[in-house]
Amino acid sequence: MWAATLETILLLHLFVLLPLQGVGAVTEFDQAATSRSLKQEAGQRHEVHCSRERSRAAWKAIAEYLIPFVDEEQYELPKKCRLNPENDMFRDQEQHKIHVDTNEWRCGFCRKSFRAEKFLDQHFDNRHYNQLNDSQGRCLADLCGALHCDFVIDSKKTKTKCNPAAAARNRHLCESLADSCFPLNKGQSASRLHEFFLRQFCDAHTCAGGKKPFSRGGKKESSVFYLAVCILVVMLLPLFYTVVYLQQREMNKGVQVLKRISKPGLKTKPS
Template sequence: HISPLFAAMAILFLSVLALVLFAFEAKGDCPRDNSRRVRSFFMTDVFPVLSTNPLDLPASCPLHPMHDKYIAHEDNKHYDHNGEWKCKYCNKRFVSEKYIDRHLERMHSDMLPENATVCLSDYSKMLGFQPIQDESLFSGRVSPAQSTYNKLKKSFGAMEKCSPSEVKQLIQQCRDISESCFPSLDNGDRSPNQLKFNSLVCNNLKCVNGILKGGLHRDPEQDVFVSTMLRIMCVIILVGVVATQVFLSDSIFHHARRQFFNIKRDEDYLRKYNTNSEKYGWLVVGLVDSFYAAKAAVLYYMKPADKRR
């Protein structure tokens, strides 16, 4: 007979082994998510500033699309308005980008050109990007709340460590790429685009208190996070203003608000609200009133039931 303790230990070991293998399979030797981040940075933040078409770069440039390991797969993915990803090779649909990436890796790896050998993820540290933490390791779908939490956790989580000597090597690597992509002039001087590339990308890399910093360039993932948070804040403010206008009746919020302002009658509260609206504008007064209404409601509900009036 197998003891329960031995069985439990065996199950635990197999579970850990499965998770390790799954994580290795998801990332592989060239993480697609990190490659996308690097590709997005060059396509949106670098080449437009240099007024350069990536297809016009010399063949010796590792940033030329012909060398990009996954560009063929990226060009054959389509994101539908209903939130699904479609594979253009076989028309299969997937609920998340993670799953279509895995599908492309397993079923359509033969569509990748043999001469496309550059893994853009290898340049992630050179650009000063922080490590990506996989927020969807166990599920293809992540709730907005969980996604926001994961991004907040990532902001304060693992940071790329560095040393001054390592940063010098990364800067030299960056300048070598700059030279191969934007060759020097015949007289030996650096070309204008090489100087711009060095200023925009290479010279911004720093080691601050042992943490790798990418200078002035922006992290695409952080841009998405910041814009999402701003949209959420705008929606909350709008809902608060509308709620203030709609729920001016003798609701629980209105009752709590009157208690907070120490106003006994509805007529006095409405008179004060209208006077302030004419003086400061309904939007400003609505925002301030919404804040105090929420605060008053919290204080109201914190009281014992027999103390509420």
């Protein structure tokens, strides 16, 4: 009897427990496969070897100290020109930044909000990296040496000791940008902008001293100047018209007094 009972228990173990162990083994296998796939996705995460911050500084220099003068000349930057907005890999993402308030930035792709711009940048890197065009020659940060990015980021920063070799490299890069973006054989506008670019960006790449970047000014400076002039004119116009009115009024009073004084002298004597 005990032998029959033991045999029954063994049969139950074979037909019930073993299938359950098989299910558990399959579950563990699925979990391991899922874990491996997640690790593979993490390993395949898109990486961009281009500084977003320095690219932003480079674009700021272009937008404020070059583009206004290019627009004034009605000149179109060639596609091969690395200063062309189309050659900035971050341009599409930067244009989809919505600055709602001091502590609120919003993604223009998915409308998600963030407390600071750096968190939105991280969001772009993690969720919208497919909006990047990271083909060769589209990293504006590579042009920072020519475009004075450090000055744009912090114009009050104390200068370090000038390196003649670095200054020469930056000047060479700057001059090559002038040649490719404003070819001298492309007309008068290109020639004027070529000369302007050399004076605006390239002349400051020297250890001789005395020459600062962006000596020709830019959009921000000019707009502030014209705004100040307009406000001053608006404030002075009422004062000017008031002074003119008071002068005219005083002159009219003086004429009337003279007329009253001269009347008795014009009377004829009785005959």
